[in-house]
Amino acid sequence: MFTIRSFLIVALSAAVLAGCQTRPAVDEDEAARREAERAAAMQAEADRQRAEAERIREQEAMRADPLNDPTSILAQRIVYFDFDRSEVKPEFMAVVQAHAQYLSRNPNARVTLEGHTDERGSREYNVALGNRRAQAVRRMLMFHGVADRQVETVSYGEEKPAARGQNEDAWARNRRVEILYAR
Protein backbone atom coordinates (compact mmCIF):
# COMPACT_ATOMS: atom_id res chain seq x y z
CA MET A 1 0.00 0.00 0.00
CA PHE A 2 2.64 2.47 1.13
CA THR A 3 4.96 1.56 -1.73
CA ILE A 4 2.17 1.97 -4.27
CA ARG A 5 1.38 5.48 -3.03
CA SER A 6 5.03 6.43 -3.16
CA PHE A 7 5.25 5.08 -6.66
CA LEU A 8 2.23 7.14 -7.75
CA ILE A 9 3.70 10.34 -6.32
CA VAL A 10 6.94 9.74 -8.11
CA ALA A 11 5.09 8.95 -11.36
CA LEU A 12 2.93 12.13 -11.07
CA SER A 13 5.93 14.32 -10.35
CA ALA A 14 7.64 12.90 -13.37
CA ALA A 15 4.58 13.70 -15.50
CA VAL A 16 4.48 17.32 -14.23
CA LEU A 17 8.17 17.77 -14.90
CA ALA A 18 7.72 16.28 -18.36
CA GLY A 19 4.81 18.70 -19.06
CA CYS A 20 6.88 21.74 -18.17
CA GLN A 21 9.26 21.02 -20.90
CA THR A 22 6.78 21.89 -23.67
CA ARG A 23 6.35 25.54 -24.75
CA PRO A 24 2.54 25.94 -24.95
CA ALA A 25 2.33 24.82 -21.34
CA VAL A 26 4.45 27.82 -20.30
CA ASP A 27 1.96 30.23 -21.94
CA GLU A 28 -0.86 28.50 -20.13
CA ASP A 29 1.00 28.97 -16.84
CA GLU A 30 1.42 32.66 -17.57
CA ALA A 31 -2.32 33.10 -18.23
CA ALA A 32 -3.15 31.23 -15.02
CA ARG A 33 -0.77 33.47 -13.09
CA ARG A 34 -2.45 36.63 -14.43
CA GLU A 35 -5.88 35.24 -13.60
CA ALA A 36 -4.74 34.48 -10.05
CA GLU A 37 -3.39 38.01 -9.66
CA ARG A 38 -6.70 39.49 -10.81
CA ALA A 39 -8.62 37.34 -8.36
CA ALA A 40 -6.27 38.30 -5.54
CA ALA A 41 -6.72 42.01 -6.30
CA MET A 42 -10.51 41.64 -6.24
CA GLN A 43 -10.32 39.72 -2.99
CA ALA A 44 -8.13 42.45 -1.45
CA GLU A 45 -10.62 45.15 -2.48
CA ALA A 46 -13.50 43.15 -1.02
CA ASP A 47 -11.55 42.69 2.22
CA ARG A 48 -10.81 46.40 2.36
CA GLN A 49 -14.48 47.29 1.92
CA ARG A 50 -15.51 44.78 4.54
CA ALA A 51 -12.91 46.19 7.01
CA GLU A 52 -14.14 49.73 6.32
CA ALA A 53 -17.74 48.72 6.95
CA GLU A 54 -16.66 46.96 10.14
CA ARG A 55 -14.78 50.07 11.25
CA ILE A 56 -17.84 52.29 10.71
CA ARG A 57 -20.03 49.79 12.52
CA GLU A 58 -17.61 49.74 15.46
CA GLN A 59 -17.45 53.50 15.54
CA GLU A 60 -21.23 53.72 15.69
CA ALA A 61 -21.34 51.06 18.37
CA MET A 62 -18.76 53.00 20.33
CA ARG A 63 -20.89 56.13 20.15
CA ALA A 64 -23.75 54.16 21.58
CA ASP A 65 -21.56 52.37 24.16
CA PRO A 66 -22.32 53.83 27.61
CA LEU A 67 -18.67 53.20 28.51
CA ASN A 68 -17.77 56.17 26.31
CA ASP A 69 -20.40 58.46 27.75
CA PRO A 70 -18.63 60.86 30.11
CA THR A 71 -21.90 61.57 31.93
CA SER A 72 -22.52 57.89 32.65
CA ILE A 73 -21.71 56.44 36.08
CA LEU A 74 -19.47 54.04 34.13
CA ALA A 75 -17.11 56.96 33.53
CA GLN A 76 -16.13 56.50 37.18
CA ARG A 77 -13.46 53.81 37.11
CA ILE A 78 -11.74 54.27 40.46
CA VAL A 79 -12.84 52.92 43.83
CA TYR A 80 -11.14 54.46 46.88
CA PHE A 81 -10.41 52.80 50.23
CA ASP A 82 -9.63 53.72 53.84
CA PHE A 83 -6.16 53.21 55.33
CA ASP A 84 -5.27 49.52 55.71
CA ARG A 85 -8.87 48.58 54.74
CA SER A 86 -10.17 46.64 51.79
CA GLU A 87 -13.97 46.84 52.10
CA VAL A 88 -15.77 48.67 49.28
CA LYS A 89 -17.25 51.73 50.97
CA PRO A 90 -21.03 52.44 50.61
CA GLU A 91 -20.41 55.48 48.39
CA PHE A 92 -18.72 53.27 45.77
CA MET A 93 -21.32 50.48 45.71
CA ALA A 94 -23.29 52.15 42.90
CA VAL A 95 -20.16 52.51 40.74
CA VAL A 96 -19.15 48.88 41.15
CA GLN A 97 -22.74 47.71 40.56
CA ALA A 98 -22.96 49.78 37.35
CA HIS A 99 -19.78 48.14 36.04
CA ALA A 100 -21.12 44.73 37.07
CA GLN A 101 -24.30 45.39 35.11
CA TYR A 102 -22.36 46.55 32.06
CA LEU A 103 -20.06 43.55 32.14
CA SER A 104 -22.89 41.04 32.48
CA ARG A 105 -24.71 42.68 29.55
CA ASN A 106 -21.52 42.68 27.49
CA PRO A 107 -20.02 39.24 27.97
CA ASN A 108 -17.16 40.04 25.60
CA ALA A 109 -16.04 43.03 27.67
CA ARG A 110 -13.10 42.42 29.96
CA VAL A 111 -11.61 44.34 32.85
CA THR A 112 -8.41 44.34 34.84
CA LEU A 113 -8.79 45.41 38.45
CA GLU A 114 -5.58 47.12 39.56
CA GLY A 115 -5.12 47.32 43.31
CA HIS A 116 -2.98 50.07 44.86
CA THR A 117 -2.06 51.36 48.32
CA ASP A 118 -0.53 54.47 49.80
CA GLU A 119 3.18 54.53 50.64
CA ARG A 120 2.83 53.81 54.34
CA GLY A 121 3.87 50.41 55.61
CA SER A 122 6.07 47.75 54.08
CA ARG A 123 6.12 47.12 50.34
CA GLU A 124 5.25 43.43 50.12
CA TYR A 125 2.50 43.83 52.71
CA ASN A 126 1.13 46.61 50.50
CA VAL A 127 1.17 44.31 47.45
CA ALA A 128 -0.95 41.86 49.46
CA LEU A 129 -3.24 44.69 50.62
CA GLY A 130 -3.69 46.01 47.05
CA ASN A 131 -4.54 42.45 46.01
CA ARG A 132 -7.15 42.21 48.76
CA ARG A 133 -8.75 45.46 47.53
CA ALA A 134 -8.84 44.23 43.93
CA GLN A 135 -10.33 40.93 45.12
CA ALA A 136 -13.02 42.80 47.08
CA VAL A 137 -14.14 44.59 43.91
CA ARG A 138 -13.91 41.34 41.96
CA ARG A 139 -16.13 39.57 44.49
CA MET A 140 -18.78 42.29 44.12
CA LEU A 141 -18.68 42.00 40.32
CA MET A 142 -19.10 38.20 40.56
CA PHE A 143 -21.94 38.59 43.01
CA HIS A 144 -23.75 40.67 40.40
CA GLY A 145 -23.37 38.06 37.70
CA VAL A 146 -20.09 38.90 35.96
CA ALA A 147 -18.31 35.85 34.53
CA ASP A 148 -14.98 34.83 36.03
CA ARG A 149 -13.20 35.02 32.66
CA GLN A 150 -14.15 38.70 32.27
CA VAL A 151 -12.14 39.85 35.29
CA GLU A 152 -8.41 39.87 35.96
CA THR A 153 -6.73 41.32 39.02
CA VAL A 154 -3.24 42.63 39.68
CA SER A 155 -1.77 44.50 42.63
CA TYR A 156 1.05 46.99 42.40
CA GLY A 157 1.01 47.80 46.12
CA GLU A 158 2.56 51.22 46.68
CA GLU A 159 4.73 51.05 43.54
CA LYS A 160 2.49 53.13 41.25
CA PRO A 161 1.05 56.06 43.18
CA ALA A 162 -1.55 58.22 41.40
CA ALA A 163 -0.59 61.27 43.45
CA ARG A 164 2.72 62.49 44.79
CA GLY A 165 3.03 63.98 48.24
CA GLN A 166 3.15 62.85 51.83
CA ASN A 167 -0.20 64.01 53.10
CA GLU A 168 -3.62 62.50 53.67
CA ASP A 169 -4.94 64.02 50.43
CA ALA A 170 -2.32 62.25 48.28
CA TRP A 171 -2.57 59.04 50.30
CA ALA A 172 -6.37 58.98 49.92
CA ARG A 173 -6.01 59.21 46.13
CA ASN A 174 -3.45 56.39 46.11
CA ARG A 175 -5.55 53.87 48.09
CA ARG A 176 -7.55 52.66 45.13
CA VAL A 177 -8.69 49.99 42.70
CA GLU A 178 -8.68 51.04 39.06
CA ILE A 179 -11.22 49.37 36.77
CA LEU A 180 -9.46 49.12 33.42
CA TYR A 181 -11.36 47.91 30.35
CA ALA A 182 -9.44 45.94 27.73
CA ARG A 183 -9.42 47.68 24.34
Add this chain to the structure above:
Amino acid sequence: MIRMKKWMTGALLVLLAAPLHAQVLRIEITQGVSGALPVAVVPFAWDGAGAQPIDASAVIAANLQRSGRFRLFPEADMVDRPTEAARVNFQTWRAFGVDNLVIGRVRQTSPGNHALQFQLFDVLRGQQLLGYSIPTSATNLRRAAHIASDMIYEQLTGERGAFATRIAFINATRTAEVSSYVLFVADADGENQQVVVRSPEPLMSPAWSPDGRRLAYVSFENRRPEVFVQELATGTRERVSALGEGVNGAPAWSADGRRLALALNEGARVNIYVLDMETRRHTRVTNGSAIDTEPVFSADGRFIYFTSDRGGQPQIYRAAVDGDSRAQRVTFEGNYNARPALSPDGRLLAVVNGNDRRFRIGLYDLETGAFRLLSDGRFDESPSFAPNGRLVIYATEDRGTGVLATVSVDGRVRQRLGLAQGDVREPAWSPYTDATR
Protein backbone atom coordinates in the same frame (compact mmCIF):
# COMPACT_ATOMS: atom_id res chain seq x y z
CA MET B 1 -3.02 24.74 40.76
CA ILE B 2 0.45 26.17 41.05
CA ARG B 3 2.04 26.35 37.68
CA MET B 4 5.68 26.94 37.19
CA LYS B 5 7.51 27.83 34.08
CA LYS B 6 11.21 27.82 33.60
CA TRP B 7 12.43 30.29 31.12
CA MET B 8 15.64 31.89 30.21
CA THR B 9 15.61 35.39 28.90
CA GLY B 10 17.76 37.08 26.39
CA ALA B 11 19.36 40.45 26.67
CA LEU B 12 16.07 42.36 26.50
CA LEU B 13 16.00 43.52 30.10
CA VAL B 14 19.27 42.22 31.38
CA LEU B 15 22.32 44.42 31.30
CA LEU B 16 25.06 43.02 33.39
CA ALA B 17 28.45 44.27 34.44
CA ALA B 18 27.83 47.80 33.20
CA PRO B 19 29.49 50.12 35.71
CA LEU B 20 27.72 53.44 36.06
CA HIS B 21 30.12 56.22 36.76
CA ALA B 22 27.54 58.96 36.35
CA GLN B 23 25.65 57.98 39.49
CA VAL B 24 27.71 58.00 42.64
CA LEU B 25 26.39 57.36 46.08
CA ARG B 26 27.32 60.24 48.30
CA ILE B 27 27.90 59.30 51.86
CA GLU B 28 27.26 61.48 54.85
CA ILE B 29 27.90 60.65 58.43
CA THR B 30 24.89 61.82 60.37
CA GLN B 31 25.93 60.64 63.77
CA GLY B 32 29.15 59.17 65.15
CA VAL B 33 30.61 57.84 68.36
CA SER B 34 32.35 60.14 70.79
CA GLY B 35 34.94 57.55 71.86
CA ALA B 36 36.25 56.87 68.35
CA LEU B 37 39.83 55.57 67.96
CA PRO B 38 42.28 58.10 66.48
CA VAL B 39 43.93 56.59 63.41
CA ALA B 40 46.05 57.98 60.56
CA VAL B 41 46.15 56.48 57.05
CA VAL B 42 49.16 57.92 55.23
CA PRO B 43 48.72 58.19 51.42
CA PHE B 44 50.20 55.03 49.86
CA ALA B 45 53.18 55.05 47.53
CA TRP B 46 52.71 53.93 43.91
CA ASP B 47 55.40 51.79 42.30
CA GLY B 48 54.27 51.40 38.72
CA ALA B 49 54.04 52.87 35.26
CA GLY B 50 51.70 55.83 34.72
CA ALA B 51 49.03 56.95 37.16
CA GLN B 52 47.94 54.59 39.92
CA PRO B 53 44.63 52.83 39.12
CA ILE B 54 42.81 53.93 42.30
CA ASP B 55 43.79 55.70 45.48
CA ALA B 56 43.75 52.63 47.74
CA SER B 57 44.64 54.54 50.92
CA ALA B 58 41.72 56.92 50.33
CA VAL B 59 39.35 53.93 50.02
CA ILE B 60 40.67 52.47 53.30
CA ALA B 61 40.46 55.83 55.11
CA ALA B 62 36.87 56.41 53.91
CA ASN B 63 35.84 52.90 55.02
CA LEU B 64 37.25 53.35 58.51
CA GLN B 65 35.74 56.83 58.80
CA ARG B 66 32.29 55.61 57.71
CA SER B 67 32.21 52.83 60.29
CA GLY B 68 31.94 55.50 62.97
CA ARG B 69 34.46 53.60 65.09
CA PHE B 70 37.48 55.75 64.16
CA ARG B 71 38.53 59.36 64.07
CA LEU B 72 40.72 59.88 60.98
CA PHE B 73 43.72 62.17 61.26
CA PRO B 74 43.39 64.78 58.46
CA GLU B 75 45.77 64.20 55.58
CA ALA B 76 46.43 67.95 55.30
CA ASP B 77 47.85 68.00 58.84
CA MET B 78 50.39 65.24 58.21
CA VAL B 79 53.90 66.68 58.57
CA ASP B 80 55.42 63.28 57.88
CA ARG B 81 54.24 60.83 55.18
CA PRO B 82 56.22 57.60 55.51
CA THR B 83 55.51 54.78 53.04
CA GLU B 84 57.85 52.20 54.60
CA ALA B 85 58.32 50.98 58.16
CA ALA B 86 61.95 52.12 58.48
CA ARG B 87 60.84 55.74 58.02
CA VAL B 88 58.09 55.76 60.64
CA ASN B 89 58.84 58.13 63.52
CA PHE B 90 56.46 57.08 66.30
CA GLN B 91 57.34 60.17 68.38
CA THR B 92 55.82 62.47 65.78
CA TRP B 93 52.54 60.53 65.63
CA ARG B 94 52.34 60.29 69.42
CA ALA B 95 52.69 64.08 69.60
CA PHE B 96 49.63 64.41 67.35
CA GLY B 97 47.61 62.00 69.51
CA VAL B 98 47.42 59.32 66.81
CA ASP B 99 47.12 55.84 68.37
CA ASN B 100 47.23 53.77 65.21
CA LEU B 101 49.01 54.28 61.92
CA VAL B 102 48.47 52.70 58.48
CA ILE B 103 51.12 52.97 55.77
CA GLY B 104 51.52 51.14 52.49
CA ARG B 105 52.17 51.04 48.79
CA VAL B 106 50.64 49.71 45.58
CA ARG B 107 53.20 47.87 43.45
CA GLN B 108 52.80 46.93 39.83
CA THR B 109 54.41 43.47 39.84
CA SER B 110 53.92 42.88 36.10
CA PRO B 111 51.68 44.46 33.46
CA GLY B 112 48.13 44.04 34.81
CA ASN B 113 49.25 42.55 38.13
CA HIS B 114 49.52 44.51 41.33
CA ALA B 115 50.17 44.00 45.00
CA LEU B 116 48.57 46.06 47.73
CA GLN B 117 51.03 46.18 50.65
CA PHE B 118 50.09 47.70 53.98
CA GLN B 119 51.19 47.79 57.60
CA LEU B 120 49.27 48.74 60.73
CA PHE B 121 51.20 50.05 63.74
CA ASP B 122 50.35 50.55 67.38
CA VAL B 123 51.90 54.02 67.76
CA LEU B 124 51.99 54.04 71.57
CA ARG B 125 53.87 50.74 71.78
CA GLY B 126 55.83 51.30 68.59
CA GLN B 127 54.82 47.86 67.34
CA GLN B 128 53.56 46.47 64.05
CA LEU B 129 50.09 44.90 64.45
CA LEU B 130 49.54 43.81 60.83
CA GLY B 131 51.62 43.55 57.66
CA TYR B 132 50.23 42.11 54.44
CA SER B 133 50.76 42.06 50.71
CA ILE B 134 47.54 41.35 48.77
CA PRO B 135 48.12 40.25 45.15
CA THR B 136 45.48 41.68 42.81
CA SER B 137 44.77 43.00 39.33
CA ALA B 138 44.28 46.65 38.45
CA THR B 139 40.50 46.13 38.21
CA ASN B 140 40.32 44.35 41.57
CA LEU B 141 42.44 46.86 43.45
CA ARG B 142 39.36 48.42 45.04
CA ARG B 143 38.35 45.03 46.39
CA ALA B 144 41.88 44.54 47.77
CA ALA B 145 41.53 47.90 49.56
CA HIS B 146 38.21 46.70 51.06
CA ILE B 147 39.87 43.46 52.22
CA ALA B 148 42.71 45.47 53.81
CA SER B 149 40.04 47.66 55.51
CA ASP B 150 38.38 44.52 56.91
CA MET B 151 41.72 43.31 58.34
CA ILE B 152 42.49 46.67 59.98
CA TYR B 153 38.93 46.95 61.32
CA GLU B 154 39.04 43.46 62.80
CA GLN B 155 42.49 44.01 64.36
CA LEU B 156 41.44 47.23 66.06
CA THR B 157 37.84 46.43 67.07
CA GLY B 158 37.95 42.66 67.55
CA GLU B 159 34.97 42.30 65.19
CA ARG B 160 34.86 41.08 61.62
CA GLY B 161 34.56 43.88 59.05
CA ALA B 162 32.03 43.98 56.21
CA PHE B 163 33.71 46.38 53.78
CA ALA B 164 34.45 43.72 51.15
CA THR B 165 30.75 42.90 50.75
CA ARG B 166 28.08 44.25 48.45
CA ILE B 167 24.65 45.79 48.60
CA ALA B 168 21.73 45.35 46.20
CA PHE B 169 19.08 48.07 45.95
CA ILE B 170 16.30 49.39 43.73
CA ASN B 171 16.53 52.77 42.04
CA ALA B 172 13.27 54.20 40.72
CA THR B 173 12.91 57.21 38.45
CA ARG B 174 9.39 58.27 37.64
CA THR B 175 8.42 61.28 35.57
CA ALA B 176 5.16 62.04 33.76
CA GLU B 177 6.54 60.46 30.58
CA VAL B 178 8.69 57.55 31.64
CA SER B 179 9.29 55.34 34.58
CA SER B 180 12.42 53.32 35.06
CA TYR B 181 13.25 50.77 37.70
CA VAL B 182 16.80 49.48 38.09
CA LEU B 183 18.12 46.76 40.37
CA PHE B 184 21.73 47.69 41.19
CA VAL B 185 24.52 45.89 42.97
CA ALA B 186 27.31 48.05 44.46
CA ASP B 187 30.24 47.73 46.85
CA ALA B 188 29.28 48.27 50.48
CA ASP B 189 30.68 51.82 50.17
CA GLY B 190 28.28 52.53 47.28
CA GLU B 191 31.02 52.52 44.62
CA ASN B 192 31.35 50.22 41.63
CA GLN B 193 27.64 50.12 40.81
CA GLN B 194 26.45 47.56 38.32
CA VAL B 195 23.03 47.14 36.72
CA VAL B 196 21.51 43.73 37.41
CA VAL B 197 18.20 44.36 35.66
CA ARG B 198 16.36 47.36 34.26
CA SER B 199 12.63 47.58 33.55
CA PRO B 200 9.94 50.16 32.82
CA GLU B 201 7.70 48.29 35.30
CA PRO B 202 8.33 47.98 39.05
CA LEU B 203 11.11 45.81 40.47
CA MET B 204 10.96 44.77 44.12
CA SER B 205 12.32 42.70 46.97
CA PRO B 206 15.90 41.75 46.03
CA ALA B 207 17.22 38.81 48.10
CA TRP B 208 20.78 37.43 48.03
CA SER B 209 21.35 33.71 47.79
CA PRO B 210 23.55 32.55 50.70
CA ASP B 211 26.50 31.96 48.32
CA GLY B 212 26.21 35.56 47.09
CA ARG B 213 26.10 34.43 43.45
CA ARG B 214 22.40 34.94 42.75
CA LEU B 215 19.65 37.44 43.45
CA ALA B 216 15.97 36.59 43.71
CA TYR B 217 13.65 39.52 42.99
CA VAL B 218 10.12 40.43 41.96
CA SER B 219 9.50 41.96 38.53
CA PHE B 220 6.26 43.36 37.09
CA GLU B 221 7.66 43.38 33.53
CA ASN B 222 4.79 41.13 32.36
CA ARG B 223 2.24 43.35 34.11
CA ARG B 224 1.98 41.04 37.07
CA PRO B 225 4.35 40.15 39.88
CA GLU B 226 6.70 37.26 39.11
CA VAL B 227 9.71 35.97 41.03
CA PHE B 228 13.00 35.64 39.15
CA VAL B 229 16.36 34.22 40.19
CA GLN B 230 19.32 35.72 38.37
CA GLU B 231 22.94 34.69 38.38
CA LEU B 232 25.11 37.77 38.78
CA ALA B 233 28.20 36.59 36.92
CA THR B 234 26.39 35.60 33.72
CA GLY B 235 23.10 37.51 33.81
CA THR B 236 21.26 34.24 33.19
CA ARG B 237 17.92 34.23 34.89
CA GLU B 238 14.95 32.05 35.45
CA ARG B 239 11.36 32.70 36.42
CA VAL B 240 10.73 30.49 39.44
CA SER B 241 7.21 31.42 40.39
CA ALA B 242 4.24 32.79 38.53
CA LEU B 243 0.80 31.84 39.72
CA GLY B 244 -1.86 32.59 37.17
CA GLU B 245 -3.02 35.74 38.87
CA GLY B 246 -2.25 37.76 41.95
CA VAL B 247 0.57 37.88 44.45
CA ASN B 248 3.93 36.23 43.77
CA GLY B 249 6.48 37.86 45.96
CA ALA B 250 8.68 38.37 48.99
CA PRO B 251 11.38 35.80 48.11
CA ALA B 252 13.72 34.73 50.95
CA TRP B 253 16.44 32.07 50.82
CA SER B 254 17.08 29.32 53.31
CA ALA B 255 20.63 29.28 54.73
CA ASP B 256 21.59 26.28 52.54
CA GLY B 257 20.29 28.01 49.39
CA ARG B 258 18.08 25.05 48.51
CA ARG B 259 14.74 26.59 49.35
CA LEU B 260 13.03 29.85 48.60
CA ALA B 261 10.21 31.08 50.84
CA LEU B 262 7.54 33.03 48.95
CA ALA B 263 4.22 34.79 49.49
CA LEU B 264 1.52 33.48 47.13
CA ASN B 265 -2.20 34.20 47.03
CA GLU B 266 -5.44 32.38 46.58
CA GLY B 267 -7.97 35.10 45.98
CA ALA B 268 -7.67 37.68 48.73
CA ARG B 269 -5.69 35.47 51.11
CA VAL B 270 -1.92 35.45 50.93
CA ASN B 271 0.08 32.62 52.50
CA ILE B 272 3.70 31.59 52.94
CA TYR B 273 5.02 28.76 50.77
CA VAL B 274 8.43 27.17 50.45
CA LEU B 275 9.72 26.38 46.97
CA ASP B 276 12.25 23.57 46.73
CA MET B 277 14.73 24.86 44.15
CA GLU B 278 15.63 21.37 42.98
CA THR B 279 12.26 19.64 42.71
CA ARG B 280 10.42 22.91 42.00
CA ARG B 281 7.62 21.89 44.31
CA HIS B 282 5.77 24.36 46.51
CA THR B 283 4.91 23.43 50.10
CA ARG B 284 2.44 25.50 52.04
CA VAL B 285 3.69 26.79 55.40
CA THR B 286 0.78 28.96 56.58
CA ASN B 287 -2.90 28.43 55.92
CA GLY B 288 -4.77 31.50 57.02
CA SER B 289 -7.44 33.69 55.49
CA ALA B 290 -5.50 36.91 56.16
CA ILE B 291 -2.29 38.31 54.70
CA ASP B 292 0.87 36.35 55.54
CA THR B 293 3.90 37.75 53.73
CA GLU B 294 7.55 38.87 54.00
CA PRO B 295 8.96 35.53 55.18
CA VAL B 296 12.51 35.01 56.48
CA PHE B 297 14.08 31.70 57.47
CA SER B 298 15.52 31.23 60.94
CA ALA B 299 19.28 30.51 60.96
CA ASP B 300 18.64 26.76 61.45
CA GLY B 301 16.05 26.71 58.64
CA ARG B 302 13.35 25.18 60.86
CA PHE B 303 11.21 28.28 61.32
CA ILE B 304 9.92 31.15 59.26
CA TYR B 305 9.30 34.63 60.65
CA PHE B 306 6.72 36.57 58.66
CA THR B 307 4.33 39.53 58.67
CA SER B 308 0.66 38.70 59.23
CA ASP B 309 -2.45 40.79 59.83
CA ARG B 310 -4.40 37.80 61.19
CA GLY B 311 -4.80 39.71 64.46
CA GLY B 312 -6.24 42.77 62.71
CA GLN B 313 -3.01 44.69 62.16
CA PRO B 314 0.38 43.62 60.83
CA GLN B 315 2.62 41.88 63.40
CA ILE B 316 5.49 39.41 63.15
CA TYR B 317 4.73 35.74 63.73
CA ARG B 318 6.86 32.62 63.73
CA ALA B 319 5.80 29.28 62.22
CA ALA B 320 7.54 25.90 61.89
CA VAL B 321 8.45 25.12 58.27
CA ASP B 322 7.54 21.44 58.69
CA GLY B 323 4.49 20.63 60.72
CA ASP B 324 1.29 22.46 61.28
CA SER B 325 1.68 23.88 64.77
CA ARG B 326 0.06 27.25 65.35
CA ALA B 327 2.13 30.29 64.45
CA GLN B 328 3.29 32.32 67.45
CA ARG B 329 3.20 36.09 67.59
CA VAL B 330 6.64 37.53 68.41
CA THR B 331 6.19 41.34 68.28
CA PHE B 332 4.16 43.33 70.78
CA GLU B 333 5.59 46.87 70.64
CA GLY B 334 3.28 49.31 68.87
CA ASN B 335 0.34 48.58 66.58
CA TYR B 336 2.41 47.90 63.46
CA ASN B 337 5.39 45.56 63.01
CA ALA B 338 6.30 44.31 59.53
CA ARG B 339 9.12 43.27 57.13
CA PRO B 340 11.26 41.23 59.55
CA ALA B 341 15.02 40.77 59.02
CA LEU B 342 17.07 38.35 61.12
CA SER B 343 20.63 39.03 62.24
CA PRO B 344 23.16 36.45 60.96
CA ASP B 345 23.39 34.86 64.43
CA GLY B 346 19.60 34.68 64.63
CA ARG B 347 19.38 36.60 67.90
CA LEU B 348 18.10 39.96 66.69
CA LEU B 349 15.01 40.76 64.66
CA ALA B 350 14.87 44.11 62.84
CA VAL B 351 11.40 45.27 61.78
CA VAL B 352 9.47 48.23 60.44
CA ASN B 353 7.75 49.49 63.58
CA GLY B 354 5.08 52.12 63.56
CA ASN B 355 1.61 53.51 63.45
CA ASP B 356 -0.29 55.23 60.64
CA ARG B 357 1.82 58.39 60.97
CA ARG B 358 5.38 57.23 61.48
CA PHE B 359 7.40 54.16 60.56
CA ARG B 360 10.83 53.50 62.03
CA ILE B 361 13.27 50.62 62.19
CA GLY B 362 12.93 48.73 65.46
CA LEU B 363 15.06 45.95 66.90
CA TYR B 364 13.84 43.03 69.00
CA ASP B 365 16.21 40.86 71.02
CA LEU B 366 14.62 37.45 70.48
CA GLU B 367 16.19 36.01 73.66
CA THR B 368 15.22 38.72 76.13
CA GLY B 369 12.28 40.23 74.25
CA ALA B 370 13.81 43.70 74.68
CA PHE B 371 12.84 46.28 72.06
CA ARG B 372 14.69 49.40 70.86
CA LEU B 373 14.05 51.92 68.08
CA LEU B 374 17.04 52.24 65.77
CA SER B 375 16.03 55.00 63.36
CA ASP B 376 14.20 58.28 63.62
CA GLY B 377 12.70 58.93 60.16
CA ARG B 378 9.02 59.13 59.23
CA PHE B 379 8.98 56.47 56.52
CA ASP B 380 11.83 54.10 57.29
CA GLU B 381 11.60 50.62 55.80
CA SER B 382 13.33 47.48 54.44
CA PRO B 383 15.93 46.71 57.14
CA SER B 384 18.79 44.34 56.21
CA PHE B 385 21.71 43.22 58.39
CA ALA B 386 25.37 43.51 57.41
CA PRO B 387 26.91 40.01 57.39
CA ASN B 388 28.91 40.85 60.54
CA GLY B 389 25.65 41.69 62.31
CA ARG B 390 27.02 45.09 63.39
CA LEU B 391 25.01 47.36 61.10
CA VAL B 392 21.51 47.49 59.68
CA ILE B 393 20.98 49.13 56.29
CA TYR B 394 17.50 50.51 55.60
CA ALA B 395 15.57 52.85 53.33
CA THR B 396 14.56 56.28 54.56
CA GLU B 397 13.63 59.65 53.09
CA ASP B 398 15.44 62.92 52.80
CA ARG B 399 13.25 65.83 51.65
CA GLY B 400 10.89 63.52 49.79
CA THR B 401 13.60 61.47 48.09
CA GLY B 402 14.35 57.87 48.98
CA VAL B 403 17.86 57.36 50.36
CA LEU B 404 19.68 54.53 52.11
CA ALA B 405 21.05 54.73 55.62
CA THR B 406 22.89 52.45 58.00
CA VAL B 407 22.74 52.32 61.76
CA SER B 408 24.81 50.24 64.16
CA VAL B 409 22.78 47.70 66.14
CA ASP B 410 23.58 49.63 69.32
CA GLY B 411 21.96 52.66 67.63
CA ARG B 412 25.05 54.84 68.17
CA VAL B 413 26.46 55.24 64.64
CA ARG B 414 24.37 56.42 61.71
CA GLN B 415 25.36 57.18 58.14
CA ARG B 416 23.38 58.01 55.04
CA LEU B 417 23.93 57.02 51.41
CA GLY B 418 22.01 58.65 48.59
CA LEU B 419 21.95 58.51 44.81
CA ALA B 420 22.22 61.74 42.88
CA GLN B 421 19.02 60.94 40.97
CA GLY B 422 15.74 59.24 41.74
CA ASP B 423 14.57 57.21 44.70
CA VAL B 424 16.80 54.56 46.21
CA ARG B 425 15.09 51.86 48.21
CA GLU B 426 14.96 48.22 49.36
CA PRO B 427 18.63 47.69 50.23
CA ALA B 428 19.79 44.11 50.73
CA TRP B 429 23.25 43.50 52.20
CA SER B 430 25.11 40.54 50.70
CA PRO B 431 26.40 37.63 52.77
CA TYR B 432 30.14 37.07 53.19
CA THR B 433 31.45 35.51 50.04
CA ASP B 434 34.38 35.37 47.64
CA ALA B 435 32.02 35.24 44.71
CA THR B 436 30.24 38.54 45.02
CA ARG B 437 32.37 40.05 42.31
